[in-house]
Amino acid sequence: xxxxxxxxxxxxxxxxxxxxxxxxxxxxxxxxxxxxxxxxxxxxxxxxxxxxxxxxxxxxxxxxx
Numbered sequence: 001x002x003x004x005x006x007x008x009x010x011x012x013x014x015x016x017x018x019x020x021x022x023x024x025x026x027x028x029x030x031x032x033x034x035x036x037x038x039x040x041x042x043x044x045x046x047x048x049x050x051x052x053x054x055x056x057x058x059x060x061x062x063x064x065x
Contacts, residue, residue: 004037006030 008026012019 004030004033006033 006026006029008030009019009022011023
């Protein structure tokens with residue numbers, strides 16, 4: 001599980017376009033981080049599964065006669 005840190009600015013009492021843009025940009029960044037970390041988790045899970053399935057074949061035989 002990935003650790004994600006993101007700062008989302010507090011909205012100001014009065015509506016300001018720049019503040020809303022900052023909030024939107026922070027949320028978009030958070031969304032991208034979550035999507036990216038989820039893809040990495042899926043890949044690691046699939047790699048683990050594939051390793052498990054190939055278990056008898058991933059042991060190197062030292063002594064062949």
